Amino acid sequence: MTKSRTNSLDFLSGLELMIDSYQGKEQIFGVNLNPAIVRLSCEEGCVKVIEMARRLGVTADTVRFYTRIKILKPGKNKANGYREYSEKDYNRLRFVLSARQLGFSVEDIQEILNHADNKKSPCPTVRRLIDQRLHETERQLRETLKLRDRMQQAVLEWSQKPDKAPTGHMLCHLIEEFTAEERL
Amino acid sequence: MTKSRTNSLDFLSGLELMIDSYQGKEQIFGVNLNPAIVRLSCEEGCVKVIEMARRLGVTADTVRFYTRIKILKPGKNKANGYREYSEKDYNRLRFVLSARQLGFSVEDIQEILNHADNKKSPCPTVRRLIDQRLHETERQLRETLKLRDRMQQAVLEWSQKPDKAPTGHMLCHLIEEFTAEERL
DNA sequence: CTTGACCTGTGTCTTGGACACAGGTGTAAG
DNA sequence: CTTACACCTGTGTCCAAGACACAGGTCAAG
Ligand SMILES: [Zn+2]
Ligand SMILES: [Zn+2]
Ligand SMILES: [Zn+2]
Ligand SMILES: [Zn+2]
Numbered sequence: 001m002t003k004s005r006t007n008s009l010d011f012l013s014g015l016e017l018m019i020d021s022y023q024g025k026e027q028i029f030g031v032n033l034n035p036a037i038v039r040l041s042c043e044e045g046c047v048k049v050i051e052m053a054r055r056l057g058v059t060a061d062t063v064r065f066y067t068r069i070k071i072l073k074p075g076k077n078k079a080n081g082y083r084e085y086s087e088k089d090y091n092r093l094r095f096v097l098s099a100r101q102l103g104f105s106v107e108d109i110q111e112i113l114n115h116a117d118n119k120k121s122p123c124p125t126v127r128r129l130i131d132q133r134l135h136e137t138e139r140q141l142r143e144t145l146k147l148r149d150r151m152q153q154a155v156l157e158w159s160q161k162p163d164k165a166p167t168g169h170m171l172c173h174l175i176e177e178f179t180a181e182e183r184l
Numbered sequence: 185m186t187k188s189r190t191n192s193l194d195f196l197s198g199l200e201l202m203i204d205s206y207q208g209k210e211q212i213f214g215v216n217l218n219p220a221i222v223r224l225s226c227e228e229g230c231v232k233v234i235e236m237a238r239r240l241g242v243t244a245d246t247v248r249f250y251t252r253i254k255i256l257k258p259g260k261n262k263a264n265g266y267r268e269y270s271e272k273d274y275n276r277l278r279f280v281l282s283a284r285q286l287g288f289s290v291e292d293i294q295e296i297l298n299h300a301d302n303k304k305s306p307c308p309t310v311r312r313l314i315d316q317r318l319h320e321t322e323r324q325l326r327e328t329l330k331l332r333d334r335m336q337q338a339v340l341e342w343s344q345k346p347d348k349a350p351t352g353h354m355l356c357h358l359i360e361e362f363t364a365e366e367r368l
Numbered sequence: 369c370t371t372g373a374c375c376t377g378t379g380t381c382t383t384g385g386a387c388a389c390a391g392g393t394g395t396a397a398g
Numbered sequence: 399c400t401t402a403c404a405c406c407t408g409t410g411t412c413c414a415a416g417a418c419a420c421a422g423g424t425c426a427a428g
Contacts (some may be wrong), residue, residue, distance in 0.1 A: 012252060014366075048374080049374090049375075049376095050373095050375085059416085060374095060375095061416065062417090063416085064377095065416050066416095068377090079422055080376090080423080081375080081423080082373080082374090082375055082376075083376080091395080092355070093358070094360075095360060098252055098359050098363035099238055099426095102332075102362070102363075105414075105415090113355065113413070115350075116350040119349065120349070121347045121348060121349045121357060122350065122355070122356045123347035123348060123357075123358055124347060126356055126358055127339075127342060129337060130338060133335065134223045134332070134335045134336065134339065136249075137289060137332045137335060138332060139327055141325070141328045141329060141332055143320060144268060144328055145277075145325060147287050148318070148322060148325055150285070150286060150420080151286060151314060151317065151321060154314060154316065155311075155314060158310075158311060160315075163305045163307035164307060165304070165305045166299075166300040166303065166305070168415065169271075169275050169277070171276070171279045171296075171297065171306070172296060172306045172310055173309060174307055174310055174311075175310060176278075176279060176282060177281075179282035179285065179286075232405080232406075233405090233406075234405070243385085243386080244406095245385065246384085246406095248385095249384070249386090250385095252408090252409095256378080263393095264393055264406080264407090265392080265393085265407060265408095266393080266407075267406080284384090289384095290384065290385095315413095334372085357371080370427105370428090371413090371426105372425100372426095372427095373425085373426090373427105374423105374425080374426100375423075375424065375425095375426100376422085376423070376424095377400100377420105377421100377422100378419100378420090379411095379419085379420085380418085381417080381418075381419095381420105382414100382415100382416095382417085382418105383413095385412105385413100386412080386413090387412080387413105388409100388410085388412100389409090389410085389411105390407100390408095390417105391407085392405105392407070393403100393404100393405075393407095394403100394404085395403090395404090395413095396402090396403080396404105397400100397402085398399100398403080398410100
């Protein structure tokens with residue numbers, strides 16, 4: 001039984017360590033991945049969208065999104081039109097999620113995958129892109145930090161001030177007086 | 185001359201100190217804001233979109249955007265259909281920009297303005313909203329910080345690693361090995 | 369047979385504007 | 399006067415990375 005399981009789903013072996021958000025594996029194997037059942041609907045060891053999503057801890061919409069933009073190219077069961085995700089799709093999606101965690105944009109990832117699909121090393125592209133994205137992230141970080149400080153300062157100052165009704169040229173004295181101070 | 189200028193445009197007096205991105209004021213006054221010319225096209229001291237934008241250091245598109253979503257409600261010159269921005273619109277837009285600088289969303293600002301327009305003090309709303317936004321900004325800051333650290337760590341580790349061609353189950357060893365390590 | 373869970377593709381929504389486009393207006397120079 | 403050019407109008411679309419909705423098809427269990 002274990003043998004026939006790994007027969008049709010051997011691409012899953014060794015992945016457990018890498019997927020910490022994936023729980024209840026045995027149950028899922030028991031319910032959805034019993035080899036007999038899998039064989040019934042699909043012989044090549046492929047899975048449907050929701051199972052693919054669950055294995056990588058994302059939503060089905062995310063899997064559909066990457067399918068829609070053609071990063072994933074699952075087969076199609078001619079009988080019912082259902083998508084069939086293979087080991088290759090699984091590896092691709094896992095890669096995509098890893099890259100997203102490192103701040104690559106989806107477009108970056110498409111570029112990287114283009115290289116890999118042409119058997120060329122994507123590494124130089126990866127190094128170039130992460131350098132760009134790192135600079136952007138640092139700028140973003142500085143901006144967010146400044147914004148937070150401004151907000152904290154405002155909350156602090158406002159704690160000493162009363163509420164006021166709006167006047168002809170002052171819509172909210174809290175906001176406008178704070179901004180006026182800042183400009184000094 | 186100075187007198188007649190302040191006659192039709194007195195709402196601008198005292199604003200110079202607050203607009204640091206506004207340059208070449210005298211020229212603009214000379215060219216576009218000569219009282220005689222202003223009187224010719226519009227008697228109430230109102231200005232057109234591009235001038236409004238320039239005074240507050242934003243683009244005309246920004247002014248049009250806030251007009252579109254009805255935060256600004258300029259009049260309309262019946263002769264040519266041009267928008268006419270008044271002192272009130274100027275104050276509103278200045279307020280909006282100040283609030284944006286403090287991290288309020290446009291929707292927040294609409295809510296704040298609703299209070300002010302009904303002569304009610306927007307201050308309680310302002311205090312409540314900035315508290316929310318501050319929490320969000322802090323979360324954002326933590327996330328961005330974590331992302332930056334991850335990216336820096338990746339760049340550091342990758343500097344010791346060679347480029348490699350993709351294999352059957354490894355699209356880019358840099359990204360996938362880094363992510364695998366992270367999970368330990 | 370029905371129910372409910374799942375699947376499909378497609379379209380729309382999110383933010384805060386930026387940009388494009390088609391057509392009207394105002395003014396200065398040739 | 400004409401022409402060029404800068405400005406104006408409203409409207410529609412675009413951005414990122416999915417999330418959500420909808421109409422309709424599929425499948426297994428009770
Ligand atoms: Zn199949
Ligand atoms: Zn690589
Ligand atoms: Zn007017
Ligand atoms: Zn207030």
